[in-house]
Amino acid sequence: MCVDLHTHSVHSDGTSSVEELVTQAARLHLAGYALTDHDTIEGQEEAIDLGKQHDVPLVTGLEVSAVHKEHSLHILAYGFDHRSNTFQTWLERLQQGRNKRNRTIIEKLRKLGLDVSHDELDSISDQGQTGRPHIARLLLKKKIVSNLDQAFRRYLGRDKPAWAPRFTYTAQETIAAIHMAGGLAVLAHPGLLDSGMKLQTTLITELAAYGLDGIETYYPSHSSKMQSFLMRLAGKNNLVMTGGSDYHGDNKPGTGLAGSGRFCPPDTIMGEIAQRLRKNNLTLTPTKTVEAKACIPS
Numbered sequence: 001m002c003v004d005l006h007t008h009s010v011h012s013d014g015t016s017s018v019e020e021l022v023t024q025a026a027r028l029h030l031a032g033y034a035l036t037d038h039d040t041i042e043g044q045e046e047a048i049d050l051g052k053q054h055d056v057p058l059v060t061g062l063e064v065s066a067v068h069k070e071h072s073l074h075i076l077a078y079g080f081d082h083r084s085n086t087f088q089t090w091l092e093r094l095q096q097g098r099n100k101r102n103r104t105i106i107e108k109l110r111k112l113g114l115d116v117s118h119d120e121l122d123s124i125s126d127q128g129q130t131g132r133p134h135i136a137r138l139l140l141k142k143k144i145v146s147n148l149d150q151a152f153r154r155y156l157g158r159d160k161p162a163w164a165p166r167f168t169y170t171a172q173e174t175i176a177a178i179h180m181a182g183g184l185a186v187l188a189h190p191g192l193l194d195s196g197m198k199l200q201t202t203l204i205t206e207l208a209a210y211g212l213d214g215i216e217t218y219y220p221s222h223s224s225k226m227q228s229f230l231m232r233l234a235g236k237n238n239l240v241m242t243g244g245s246d247y248h249g250d251n252k253p254g255t256g257l258a259g260s261g262r263f264c265p266p267d268t269i270m271g272e273i274a275q276r277l278r279k280n281n282l283t284l285t286p287t288k289t290v291e292a293k294a295c296i297p298s
């Protein structure tokens, strides 16, 4: 049996509702499931209720953008207390940063002579966190671009004319905040950081020193060579190995949920997560918040 611990819903930049995701997870008989929206835990309560209803073993989830030195990273959180007010408040700063950046991007697009407005963006993203994929959809809807990738290549990608930075915490702060909320911190899709595998050894060792709990070893675009390399790194640094599809519905065509094709992270992951949660000492103190320079990949 498979698990899928990396999925996005309409609460961030996925196109499926939480109900669609959890019922699909049930239909695929997943042995573990997590909803990991970007920078928001808004969908967790509903996911938990639906998981109970449909008998899907579920762990709370989240994907946070963070920076470490010059690297933009995504850190997954699992098993945290989704009702923690402190954690909610911590996340609000990221959410405000997104709102501010979205306004800047729309202004930049308008200055480039494109007919797009904030209201139109709101109608594309009527709930949850708005991200660049929503802006890309708006550009597609208005026939300014012919596909989502073109929107990133021409306007929204890093260093393109409408790119804008946003607030992010450091990886160290992010790991500490996840621990404070009782969760595990896992580096998302480490393979995407460097397909040549030169960056990961130092980076993962440094993050492990901050208390990183795991790495997302099983990921659709990781080659078998990458997967073996990450397995060795996990072993060396005493890290849990997790996996997920990064399903975004129509915002990431070609990626299905685990178990719907050949991609199948093993069901042993759930036991390892549970064991690690029990083992963790959750009394880390919060670190000082700083404005981060860098932003999001691509």
Ligand code: AMP
Pocket: 013, 038, 130, 131, 132, 133, 148, 149, 152, 153, 251, 252, 296, 298
């Ligand atoms: P944001 O969180 O607003 O910075 O947007 C990041 C999201 O944009 C990620 O989930 C990526 O999957 C998506 N993304 C980045 N580059 C591209 C691209 N070239 N085409 C489509 N989606 C992309």
Ligand code: ZN
Pocket: 008, 012, 013, 014, 038, 248
């Ligand atoms: Zn996304």
Ligand code: FE
Pocket: 063, 074, 188, 189
């Ligand atoms: Fe990611």
Ligand code: FE
Pocket: 006, 008, 063, 246
């Ligand atoms: Fe993701």
